[in-house]
Amino acid sequence: MDINNLLIWIVCLSCVTTTISAVRNSFHHNRGWIFVSTFIFVVTAVTSYLIPNLGGLVGGCFWVIFILIPNFANRKVNQLVAQQRYHQASKLAQFVSWLHPADGLREKPEMLRALDLGQQGAIAEALAILNRYKTTDTPTGRLAIVTLYQIDARWEEMLVWIQENLSEARLQKDSEMLLYYLRSLGETGDLNSLLHAWEYYERSIEQIPNLITRNLARMFVLAFCGQIEQVKTLINGSLRIYSPTIQVFWLATANLAAGNELLGREQLLSIRNSNDIRYHGPIERRLSQPVVEAETILTDKSKQILSRIAAELLQEAKYSGKADLTQPKPNATYFIIGLNLFAFALEIQFGGSTNFLTLYRLGALVPTEVLKGDWWRLFTAAFLHFGFLHLLMNMFGLYVFGRLVEFNLGIARYLILYLTTGLGSMLAVTFMSVMGYSKTEFVVGASGCVMGLVGAFAAILFYDWLRHKTRIASKSLRGILSLIMLQAIFDLTTPQISFVGHTSGVIIGFVVGFLLKVIGK
Template sequence: MTIDRLVIWMVLLSGVVFLVRSLSAKPPQWGWSIVSGAILAITGTLLAIASVELAAWIGGMLWGIFLLFPVLGLRRVNDLFREERYQAASRLAVAIAILHPADGWPDRVGVLQALAVAKGGDIEKGRSLLQIYQTPKTVLGRSAIVLEYWMRGAWDELLNWLRSRPEREQDANLMLYYLRCLGETGQVNEMLRMFPSVDEHLRRIGDLDRLSQARLFVLAFCGETQQVYRLFEGELSKYSVSNQQFWLATSQMAMGRTRQAQQMLGALQKDCDPVLRRAIAWRLNQTQLDFKTHFSDYSARVLSALKLQLSQEARYSGRVAGKRAIATWGLIGLNATVFLLELRLGGSENLWVLYRLGALVPEEVWAGEWWRVVTATFLHFGISHLAMNMFGLYILGQFVESRIGMQRFLVTYFASGVGSMAFISLLALRGGETQFVVGASGAVMGLIGAVAAIFWQGWRQEKAQIAKDRLRSILFVIAIQAAFDLSIPEICFLCHASGAVLGFITANLLLWRKS
């Protein structure tokens, strides 16, 4: 396997994903569609009429400049927006707009600059800058209208405007602010009645940022302070400190701890920007109302379902906090040490060196050198082979080890790696082709199978929606990996496939015993 082929796969696969997602968006993002389609066309044409190396070089360069950089920049702009660093966000958005002048990016720069002006103290000038972009006909235009109401803290007026807009049923930003308006005006039961449909829509379009914000509004206005803390420790950690304090005080007030909330808001009001100061003034005026809402039965069920969902996501997302992946790092260190030994003895691409260190040769295994099924899993052919396997081990190993424990993790890893090598040896005994196999790929694929087993158990036993969704994603990754393996002769497809199956079976048995 060469770097050129890897780049080609990366460009083609990500280009197709971009093309499909941009065309299926509502409204379609024609700029991203044109860019990704052009990169696919250029790369495919070069593959057909020129060489793999040239296609990889030009396609990879275009992919990096016109897809990767704008996407990473967009992610950073969103982070800066949540941190309320609007001026820095607008400067970065200018660079993105140069490379991607479609899909309303130049106008987004203007909106961010208006927010920066308002945060700096001149709300009226910020409002006037927003008026340039305000129109109910576009997504950005409607967002500019909403932000103008937000600057003034006019939640009653914004609620009336949102109720008059039929686009609210499809516009994710309008949905989000509609939830907040209901909470701000004390209509908490109505907010909870609307939340399931908002949650479903945001999940369907994959807008997880707005989904996290919608959850924040619901949990804060329902007085779930502990859950609000968890959001700020996780997906909303980029929120500014002042914003976090504001929403924590809101949840305290909803719990009935009015005096404590007033103290927090009063201290915050002395040193914050004018927009937040108006939001605090609105919140303090709400103490004259009955902020503690009596939930209907339906509202209580929605809130309970949301808290259960958050609990399940904590179990099936990322590494478990506080658990160190000792075995994962130990295996990475052991593989790296063996690779250095390969280099010292003559090179990692020297077949004689690999043979002496224990590469898998089925004939030798059946002649009595059974230890090769173990040693072969720690040998790698070239730095790129090692880097890809160790990256996979780093990503997957931490998750699996934190979920099933160190001992079960090691059993799964070696059962997959050694088992896949034994499977190749068995096939050779039955008349298959002579093989010379090295690498931890079978073990790493076994970890993918283990991840699938974890999600399978979560879906089967707990009916966790996130486990079901992530199981689908893992199956998609396995399908892509299989296509990748079959397209490159140097890769042992059967090693990967047998490793994934063994990992799934082993982890399922271990999880069954654990339960």
């Protein structure tokens, strides 16, 4: 496996998934991403055919410049907006618009400049910019409209505008407008309609790729319904990137809805002089209007929906490995990564990580040697790696899936699983080689263990789905199965990779993971 071949896979897979996602969300408003992804895919394919050794490198360069950097930069822009750092967000958005001037990103810097001007006290100039861009035809225009409504806390007017101008199909694809729709229902006090709207659009919310956006929608519902502890969990978890003003505002909202009027008003008064013009009107409205306790108006059906939201919030945190700041660190995963890094340092010290003789001496798996009595190679081979790229890929997979499995199984069962999948996959490679079903004669790497973790996580999801039948478990399980299928295709098309080791790791991981999950309960 070389970096050129790996880049071809990464670029092509990224372009295909980006195009599919863009088409599903909105072809009309994502034409830029569709064009860029298609162009890079074609360039990579043609270059790989004409100059095989450069296809991945050429496609990778285009991919980094026109897909990876704009995506990361845009994510940073959203983070800066959440922190009310509009000036920096506007500057970075300007940079993004140069690399990707389509899909509304060209207008975004001006929208952020308006918020920056409002923050500095130039309200009239900020409103002039927002009024200039408002239109129902583009995402930027719609955002300008709802921002104008939000500044003056004209929630009833916003709700009417959304209902009259945005169809259900549009709301299903426009996550930003869907969030404003949910919020406007809550701000106008129509909590039962808010919860019924959540239930109706729940599948659309689940499909939002950004966890922060999904949890922001949840926070709106939970805060308006007075669920203080769940709001605190979100703020201490994925929503901790938001500024203190926004965090206090939603905690105050939850307290008011829960009947804690004195505390809620004190919290609102503490942020009354915030420099975010979007919250001036909403804060004053909260302080001036009478408090309505959620418990007094929610129907039994609404309470059931609310309970399910809270339960699914815990489930998603469980499957993402991101519960809150009090969640224990994945120390066992860090320890295993440390052992792999130590073994790699030994490889370099004793002759190099791509030196077959060095790897052999340190314990690479050689099936014939295992049969002669070198059983310890079944264990040591799982900590050795052929080159830095091999190490980097496996450690990334270990970090991602190790945390998830450790969080769900606990340290003891997690270590049992890791060692079992490592030894089991190496035994499978040895058996298949000795029996003549495989030509593998030399194996190193933690790939079998990592794929075992993938299989174990699939088992955890399957076990929870059998017990609770939650949509989140089902959705996550489908994602894991897709990943396993892609990995199998990659293994079959890359001769240097042990298909037997990976496949056996997944199978052993699933079986052992399922048993450990059952025993643990």
